[in-house]
Structure formats: C-alpha cells, structure tokens
Amino acid sequence: CELAQVDLVFVLDSSSGVGEANFKEMLNFVTDFLFFAFVDNGNFRVGVMTYGDDAYVQFQMSQYQRNKAAMMSALKNLAYRPGGSNKAAALKALRENMYTVANGDRTDVPNVVLFLSASDSNINTAQTVTEAEAARAFGMQIFGVGEYLKSHRMLNFVQNLQVEMLNFVQNLQVEMLNFVQNLQVEMSKLVQNLQVGMLNFVQNLQVGMLNFVQNLQVEMLNFVQNLQVEMLNFVQNLQDPSVTNTGVRAGLVTYSDNFQVITNVTAPNSVSLTAAAVNNLPNGLRQGAANLANALRAIVLPPRVSDYRSYVAIIAPESSYTADQTNVLAEIARLKALGYTIVPFVIAENNRLDVQTLMREASGAQYFFDFNNYSQLEAALKNFTRDGLCKGYVGPKAGGLCDNSGHRVNGMSVVAHPMDCDKYVQCYYNNLINLDIGVVRTCPRGLHWNQANKTCGQPNEIRCPNDRCREDCEPYKMEGACGAYWDCENGVSTPKCCQQFFSFIPGVGCQLDYTCKDECGPEKWCGECDTR
Template sequence: MRTSTIILVLALSCQVYAQTSLTLTRCRNALDLIIAVDGSNSMGEPNFRLQVTSVSNVVNALDVSQNNVHVGAILYSQEVEAPIIPMTSNKTQAVQGILGWRYPDQETRTDLAIEVAIDMFQMDGRGGNVPQVLIIATDGASTIPARTLAVADEAKRRGIQVYVVGVAGARNEIDLNEMQAVASSPDKVLVTPDFQTLESTLRNAAEQICISLECGQAQIDMVFMLDTSTNVGPAGFQQLKDFIIEFLFFAHIHVGNIRVGLMTFGDSPMMHFNMLTYIGNEQGLNQAISAIPYRGGGTNMAAAFQFVREQMYTVANGDRQAAPDVVIFVSGSMANINTAQTQQEAEATRAAGIQVYGLGVNLPSMQDLDLVTSRPLQDNRFTVANLAQLQTIIQPIYSNFNRFCADPPPVPACYMGQTDIWYVVDISITAERLSRFDFTNDFAQLKNGLIQQINIVLDPSVSNPGVRMGLVSYSDQSQRVVSTADLSSVSRTAQAVNAIPGFIGVGGSNIAQALQQITEPPQQSQWNSYVAMVTPQSAFLNLQAVQAELSR
C-alpha cells in the first residue's frame, strides 16, 4: 500500500475542536424593560392600533412579576404622550395602560422618548445585576436625528441595551443608518415589512435578550483573569465579580461541559480555584466568586499571563486535551509592573493555543489590551466606558463561543508568535508517480495541502510577523529554495510551493541530504522551530542517517 509520511506542523499551535451541536438557551428572570412606541403621523390610525395591540400582546406574554420582568412603556410623537406606563411588576396594569393610548398623529421625537426612558430606569430600575433594556419601535426617521443619536449614546453609556425595531411599511421611511447608530449593536436592529408582522418581530427582539449557546455540548476550559489592582477599587472589584456571576449564568455550568477556574492579579497572580473545583456546581461556583477578597496593589500582567499558562492550564488543575482553552481577561488598569515582559508572556500564552478575550473597562489606552488579546482584535477585544456597560458584551462573547461546534470545523486563523517552519518536500520521480497515480499530475494535491497550511499563517485577519518559513526540495540531490532568513519568507515559500516540481530528479529520495540544507537556527533560542517532511514512506529506508540529521 502506498502511503505518505507527513508531519503536520501547524496543528501544534492551532487546534480545531469539533463538537456536537446542541442549542441551550437561558434567560435572566430579572429584567427591567421599557418599550417606546412611535405615534407619528406617518402610520395612520389603523396601523397605530395594530402597533398598540402588538405591544400589549408581547407584554402579556412576558413573565411580569415582582421577582422577574418589570415593564414600562412610552408613547412618543411631538412629545412623550400621557399616560406614561411606569416601570411595574403588575402585568394587567401595564397592558391596560398601553391599550388605552390615543393616536397622537404628530412628529417623531425619538430623542424625547429615550430621555424619558433614561429617567425611568434611573428612578424605578432595580440596578445591580438586573439588565436594563429599551426597545424602540418606529416607522420612520426621527425629527431631530443629531439629538436622537446624542441621547442614545448617553443611554448606552449608562449600560442600557438599546434595540430598534423598524416597520418599513408601504412608504418605507425608516432610516437604517440611524437605527444602527441608535442601537447598541447591529444585531439589535430588526426590520419588519409591515404592522401586521410587528408583533412577531417584537417577540424576536424580546427573545434576543436571552442568550443562546449553540454549542450546548461544547467542552470549554475557561479561566477568568480578574484585575484586583488599586485602580479598580473595592466597589469596582465587587462589580467585576457580579459581572462574572452574570456571565456564567448563561454557561450552563450544571451540565458540566464548561469548566471554570479563576485567578486574580495585582502585584502578583493568585489562583482562587481551578477548573476541577466546581464542575457542575453552579451554586458553589457563584458563592466562591462572591467570596474572593479585594487585594489592591499594582498591575503585573506579565506575571499573570505566565501564571495562567503554567499553573492554571495543567492537567492537575483540570485542563482537558480535547477542549479549547479560553481566557476571559478583565482589566481596568494599564500594566505598571514588569511591563517590558507583558507582550512576550501574552504571546507565549496565545502560542500555547489559549484563546484570550480581552475586556477593558475605562482604559486610557488600548495599548496593553491589544498586546494581550487574541487576533483578530475586532472579534476578541471588548471595551466599555464603565462597569455598568459590562453586561452588553456578554452576548457577543457567547456568540463567538459558537464557533467551537462548527461542523465541519473551520481551519482557524491562528496567532503563532515567534515560529520557524521548514518544509522538506520530496519531488523525486517516485513521489511524482505516486501523485500522478493516486491523485492528479504535477503534485497538484500535495501543493494544495501545503498551500492550505501556509494560508493559515497568511490569513489577513491575524498578524503573524514572527513566523518564518523555509523550503527544501529534494530527490537524489537537494536544494534550499527558500531560507527562513530570507525577507518575506512565508509568501516566498507559498510562491515556491506553487512552482513545484521546479525540477524532477531521477532515482530515489535522499532525505538525509535534504535535512543537511537546514542550517539556519531560530533567531532566538525561545522561538518554536518545526520541520515538516513530506515524503513517500520508502524514503526512510536509510533511517539511521535520517535520525542523525534530525538529532542535529
């Protein structure tokens, strides 16, 4: 049987995890919700009545009660119309108030509705871990767009999650750009074609307040790195702990697939519990997080990343070989201890296959957060102006988790740190014959496989300036086509692979001589350095010589 011996190099640094897909959805019972309803003259009385009925039906379907959903409602046109439905746990009172509204038939002062909603949340909202959500229903652009955007920004700054539901209608007067600017994120903009379908769209908006983990059976080894430095302060640290508990509410800890460890860092790192301590024990996990003391001190990110890599992610502390390693790094400070080593330790952590999500709170600069976060930054880095906004980033992170159960799993873009990769490729007549007989002429399948690996490094979504590549081709004789010391060695290797065979030698495969072409050492001793040999099995007949060169 003809076989090829291939050492796959990139898998050492980039792991792909296939999981069975099972969606698990969980909703926070406690929720403060305000629905702002447009009463402008663009819709007409019949459509206004349809809108009122839709909103009342959605409220009627919610679990409005003392301990669960509190709901309020606002009707706006040229002004905010009376009666305003104050935040209440009385469903009947809310529904009757909404059904009693009269059609104002004037302008679209969305700005006034948002202002009133902010005041209502401040006066009647429960605060703490209870999310505050504003759903704005409208069929057109606001009367004063600049003011609408300004007050929407203020609402979001206060941690209010803003959804916008647009009704296109026959006249299609909605302003999608304005809707996206007002909403907390693009996924919180929903458009429905008419008022007959508004109710189902409003229900979709309400359901988005829940969080779905599509990878319900995904195994994830998760470690929280929590900033406990002086800059955070005792009150701020308590809010960080509350956020972690809120975040983990949606992780289905009771199922046992997601394991959680937690460490803090200030002057030095400290483990509070590892990933084995609270498997399946959600209550115990929450109690342990609540009991973590505030420490104060400086901000030693370098020591923290060395600690998470060497101490938290060990088999003894619950790390599973088949589960992706995910760090949630939460910081409200800039590094001020051992700062020169921050980038090196963070890169070593990511190069070990650990995915780092960076969460920054009121940071004066993104410099340190960018150094430590996995690439691409737009998917893995999250920043908020204050601690109240942390809730808004829970959903995007869980959405990112869903990639762990893609089927088939994608080849990930991968940050590889400082790495040298040598490809040693057999282009003898024997190898060409195997390629021709088993696949197609001219090494097509071989080249395709190598290019797919190289493209992981060339992926534009991830910067890999520290990766160097070399290519040696050989049969009876060998030649070093690209050296790791060459400029643009990765792109040059890709070009050279596409040009294989370059030449076709006769006779056997002298792999020992080919390995002698690798003379460039890693630029620094701590760099990763790999050799990938692509050759027919018969090339290993002179195994002793090959082993001698590999040892060298």
C-alpha cells in the first residue's frame, strides 16, 4: 500500500438535510480513512470539498502535500455549513477546479473521488447526472457513499459505482494485509536487535561505571591532597609577618553542586581560622558538579572601606569556568562592581577556556594566573601574595570627569565638560589595565553640548549652566575660526562672525586682517557622537 499513488478528493454533503451530527460523522470517516494513507511520503494527495447551495473547496490536493499532521488539523476544524443540495455544482467543481495540474493533480496517477451524500439534489437537479457522466469521462473513479437516493437514473448510476468501489476496497484490503504482515516481521526483527543491543549496552555500562568510579576516587584523592598542600602554603604566606599589609583578613568558600562558607572574612582571626580549615581538608569538600557561579553568589557584602585592595581569589580548574561561563562572568562583573579585585587561578585541562575574555572580564593580566597542574599553584600564590597583595595599597583616589558616567558597564559614555559649554568628554574603560580614559571633544562651531540628549544643539535651546554670558556680557573668542566669536544676548552665548578679512580681537571686536580667510559660518552637526 505504501507504493500505491492516488489523487484522492473527498466530497462531503453539508446540506440542511444532513444535520451537524451526521456531518461530524462524515468527518470522522474521512479522518479514519486517512489514518493509514501515506501522505507524508507524497504517495497520497488529498483534497476536500463540501457542498450545499454551491460547491466549497476546503483545501486543494497541493495544499498539504507531505504534511498529514496539518491536514488532520484542518479536517478537525472544518465547520458545518447548512444549505440546499447542489450535487451538480460539486461534480463540476471536481472537474474544473480540483483535478487540475495547478492544484496538485498528477496526470499519471488515478483520480479517485469519495462522494459522501445523505440527501437528494434539490438545486440544478437536471444537471446532476450530466455532470456525473462528464466527471467519469474525465477519468475520475467516483465512489458514492450515502442514502435517500430516490432518482431511478441516479440509482442506476450509483449501482455501477458500487462495483468499482468493491474492487477498490478489495485491492486496498490485500495491500493493507501485506503491509501489516511485513510490519510484523520488521517489528519482530527490531525487538530482537533491541534486546541484544540493550544487553550489550548494560554490560558495557557496568564495566565503564566501575572504571569511572575507581578513577574518580583516585583523582579526588590526588586533587584533595594537592589542594590541601598548596592552600596551606598560601595561608602561611598570608600569615608571614614580612607581608607589609598586616590588616589581612581571609574567608574560605568551597563548592560543588552547592557552596559552603567554611570561614567568614568578617570573623576575628579569620586568617588563622582559614588555615585551620585548610588543615582539615577534605572536610568541607563534597563530590558533585562544579557550580562556580553559585559559589561566587555567596559573596554579597562589599569590601571594607580601606586604602588597600580587597581580592576574590578563585582557585578552580578550567572546567569550572567553561561549564557555565555566562553566569560565572556575570558574577565576576557583580563582584567588581562591589569593589573587589578578581584574581583567577586557573588549572588548565583541555585548553577550551577563552583566557582573553576571562582576563578582560576579571581584573586584568597582572591579576590572572594559569598553569597546568596543582604543583605550580604554590609559585602562583606566592607571586600574588608577595607582588600583588603587598603592593595592594591604592590610597585615596581623586574624582575624575568620567566618574559615574556608566562607561564601565556600557563600554563608552559621554559627559558634559565641566567648564566649556561647547565641549564634552568621551569616557572609555580599559579592562586590561584598569584605566579610565577621557577624551575631550568639541561641538561643531556655534553649538553647545546638551547632556540630556547627548548631542550638540543651539545654545538658546540648551541654556548651558556654565555659559560665560550668565556673568559677563563681553563678547569672547570662539575656537575654530579667526573671525568667529560669541556675543552675549539675554545671558546666552550667541554665535557670530566678523566680515571676510576681519578677525575677532577680545576686548576690541572685529579688526581688519587680510590673513583671516577662514570660513566663519556654522558647521553642520551630523548627529549623535560616534560610539566606536
């Protein structure tokens, strides 16, 4: 049956004599019939028409080619449309509208019509048999299913169709029987193969899990031993009196699926408590996944106000970062915003970590350490405590033009110049060297900076708070052209120009100057600042 190809159209009677309940039974019949039809492989093309006062094409054979699910959904939503019974219009629409190449008909495939009717024709009755014979002459195999057919001529016509319908059903039964028998054989083979495959899979899984657990136990033992040794060295370095920063405090957080705060940084003698906790490893370490982002969430308080840096040192293998890199980087950004310096100690595993991104999102190259095994951890920690921790004094920091501009979050921002109304400052942040960069820009000639809209505009609209004309009515020199100057009108700087070959002299005004050939007109403002 899978190899059979049919162009099949269902014609459903939706006249008032049918009733909505019987119409739904017709739809159920069509749905059941199509359950075994091979639509998705293209063998069956199916169209549906209803008729009442006229013929109504519900969907053409071309509409749901190879998409049985969509076709079934369309059938489910088909609405009952009561009216007269115009069989002639339905038969004519089959020939002229549905069985056309444009609407999905294949010239080398049988055209089969299942005509479901439950009432006599009462519109264009005289044309019904004529249209039926024309449809058969066209090459359609029409199978009628219905009742109440009182016309003797129509009855003879339907009796002839019943013979053809019987042959069609018998052929379909044979093909379906072959299909089911073949399916049973294939399913039996599939079950046998699955049984053998599952047995082999379970046996291999048992062996693999045993090896995995044994290797995991060895790896965990080595990991804990190495970590304990190197962490003890690290804490001893913190306790070393040669470290110039004697106000050191320490906290310890371990993590797997969940985190555990072993020592709190706010506790008295926190360094000694951390040393004791490290001595008791593996107490506090649990087997499980590596949820580094969750561990970083344990740090919720900002650092103490101090002239020294506060650090979050992350000692973790590469996989802790790559397993959930988005959330790890988000937590690192949060801790930086709180005021911490982030110091990753990364033990390389498969070199899949984007080191440059992590270095940039943390606190720069000078606070980043990566190595291949835990035996190198001691040297890295010693470099950090001797060079980074001891030189962690930052002292009071004076405010700058770019403070609170938002450039550290957005990458770039702009702020008003503190003195000159026609200037503004573009602020950048260099993550690698932890440096704020401010670049002074000048608006086009004759314009003032508007911080609210972050654009340059007309001075009389902006009303710059630092406008010199608020306190002094004297005209003053404008940068950019020898004849350009600002005139004071009602406390607002207004751009003006001297005549050609005249330059502006402060305190004097426009003076003859044959060397002054600059264009003095207003420059065009081309929109908001370039954020590149």
